[in-house]
Amino acid sequence: MSTKKIMAKTTFYIIIVTVLIAVLLPFFFFVSSSLYSSYEVYQFPRSFLPKMSFDIMVTWEDDMYQLHVYDDEDDFYELMIYTSNIDDFRIFLKRELSIQLTNEEIESDFSASKTGGPVYETYKKDLLYNFKTFFSITNNADKAILNSVIAAGWTILISLTLGSMAGYAVARYGFAGKNKLNLSLLLVRMFPAVAIAIPMLVYLIKMGLNNTMFGLAIVYSVGNIALTAWITSSIFQGINVELEEASVVFGASRFQTFLKITLPLAFPGMVACSMYAFLGAWNDSITALILSSNNPTLSLLIYKALGMSGTIQLSAAGAVILIIPALVFTFIIKNYINQLWGDVKL
């Protein structure tokens, strides 16, 4: 093998590894961040993987329990808290170590140290503690998730219906102003979404649609109809006209042909396309802030709750929930790249 070839091969693998690291590493650390307890977060440097359990030692001095936590970096038991109040221990264990115990359990475990010297215990960490906390401090998170899904559903429905009709017209018919249409659809995306949301508030209030998901979807659909029209026209162009013509020849009407021939062929691509509409709705928080602040979506809720404050591990937990649809999206969309973007031209 020539040196040139070896160089090429090496560059090839370096790029691949870079891509993998650039994407997967942040995700790995991010997800593991969402599983840390507070104590671990401020232990620095800490292990890459979150702990599953803690080793603790309890001693009895000065009529107080003294709680030590094992530090495996430095191999010793670090004194964390001493008090005679069992409640304080319970809260400490929960807040700092994500260990959920009742006062009785603590009392019965610790009490042996009064007579028999240090007591050693291994407590299991509640790995989902941050997620539970997230749901409890944002008391309407489940409602918000539902809201996000509904808003996204409406957005998909509106933009796919209107967008694919327009896309079909572009793909199959000639009409005046056709070559300007793509550019004008682009114009729609140039106006910041926020900027439409502000004046839209007045109209939505008039229609009684403020603080509703349908109202939100109306605004989300603005940018998405244009995108959907673009992409679906690319999809329809990829479907041979002759297939439709054959159906017309055999006696079907244009509309029947569309339903029976074109739509089934375009369907997978349209599903993939609808993912853009889904994400447009799911990812937004500012439009929701303006139009539906009393009835937030998940993204808005997280922005509000953790936007500029929030501890590392709690923010991470919230964001992990937000990211899950992203994985579904990429999984679906990777097979349809050509169909979606193949014929998109300005």
Next chain:
Amino acid sequence: MKRRIKKWTPYFLLAPALIYYGFFWIRPVIRAFYESFTNLEGKMSLINYIEVLNEPVFKEAFTNSMLFAVVSVILQFVLAFMLALLLNKKFKGVKLLLFIALIPMAVPPTAVAILWRTGFSTYGWVNNLLMHINLIEQPILWMTADGTSALMFLILIDTWTVLPSVMIILLAGLQNMHKEYEEAGYVFGASKWQVTKDIVIPILKPTIVTAVILRLIAAMQIWMISVMMFGFGRVPFLVERIAYYTDIVPMLENSYKMSLTYSVVVTVIVLTSVTIYLKFSNRQRRI
């Protein structure tokens, strides 16, 4: 009779979308324009624009937005194109690699910001990693960055998330391009680089223009990541000002007007940039 129906079909198909845009896009846009030119008493006036231009942060927000757009679009295009060339090859595991490379594009900006904030906070995983591999002794205070370095920081984070969306458009273009165009290049004496430069890129031009314009429009409208990473005002952007007036100080007498005026300003700037880019790319094509 039938002919006439056929002639009108495209308009029937387009009508719903156009009516929708009439109601929910043109109407609010006109309203925004109109209101940006009236003062608080409802009289025609340029007061809003004067106030926007006189805002101390306006200049910085403008420069940041432009700088961000130009640098990030160039950087993202180059990287996305390289990645698309790579993923256009056939090798084992290319589908999996594509899947992985696409993930960041779907992550909500809120989550992106949180992801990198948990990374770059003092006790975040970046410092943790650097200390584990003994690159640093003490945690670095990343989040205190400001000015140009903070801007660069945001460009990198933005690149991380939007690179795939640029890449898939280019990749689709590459895959739809007839393979024989490239092969003819090789047979007639071109090297890999010459084939890319003289054949692939020119043929791909319409796709490239599409990808760049979509990116340009979005890049001009950046704000969320900046706000969630650094808070309002540290690295101001034009759309960030809109968010500032609606989210942080919605109760000011002129907040509403200010945000509308800012949005008109942003639209005009985006429109101008896209037009310039289109002119530029058209001229290039003729050479």
Next chain:
Amino acid sequence: MAFLELMNLTKKYQGKILAVDNMSLGINENEFLVLLGPSGCGKTTTMRMIAGLEEVTEGDIVLEGKSIKGLQPKNRGVSMIFQSYAVWPHMTVYQNIAYALKLRKMSKEDIKKRVQKAAEMANITEYLERSPNQLSGGQRQRVAVARALAVEPKLFLMDEPLSNLDAKLRITMRTELKKVHEELGSTTIFVTHDQSEAMSLADRIVVMNKGTIEQIGTPNEIYHNCESMFVANFIGSPPTNFIDVTIELEDKRVIAKHEAFQFNITTHIKETLKSYEGKKVVLGVRPENFTVTDEEKKLFKSKVQFMEPQGSHTIAVIGLSGQQLKIVSTKIFDVKVGQQLNIGINQKYFFFDKESGERIR
């Protein structure tokens, strides 16, 4: 050693799909060689390996005594006409032809001269400033030819360059390609699965099947002297008729026996056939080697099942013990379906081994 030598060339795609199997072939200088074979037999793959667009799995390719296996396409001195023409859409016709010359760092004047010359040969001088999407399929094809001519290659590769043209244009372009070849005497490998194209263009034809060479020969050899059932079947339209017969020896005569007829073999292969005594062999008869005769000279009688008039000749489909035979005749035009014909056979028949499908000589 031949001008271009393919030595035990083998190509496996993804390590398992065998596209070209241990192919050896020599091509002489100035020769017009046609690769002919059914779809998927490895013609394109062979071409692409020669051009350097596909890696060789095993074997070697030697051009003028030097191995070109490891060379980049650009260093091989070959030029190619692609099936889709691959005329670059973003360049004018002139730029398309000149591109390769520019890469060779030729001077502006030289490039101009060469482009002009190539354009004249391909008859496209008036389109030089047009963009390819303002050209018809046939004109684009000519641009591809001119582009390939302009680099003055050692070797021309053409992969079904005419298959996208309509029937009439195809025949015109065929003649023009032949003319260009005669003018330049360039060594050419031409791929097609159209046998009449192959026959009219080739100095020699290589018939391929499933990645291997079935037969190499001049068009006449390939047609009149097939080496296998595959070639006999593939070449000729309608294809050769195959009839199972048993070889029997009676006294000193060698007889081919079928349930409906038998005849005495008088040609030189009768010696070889003796060893097949009592065995079944395949008799191959080209449609035109059946004759319609009178009662005495007939071999067998048969009913006409279909008639396919072709103008200059007629194809008749006749039945023989449940089998269909196609015969071609320039004499019978007014025969009706259902009519009985007296069929004879002239001496241009082949025998094939039933197992291997190879010609018995």
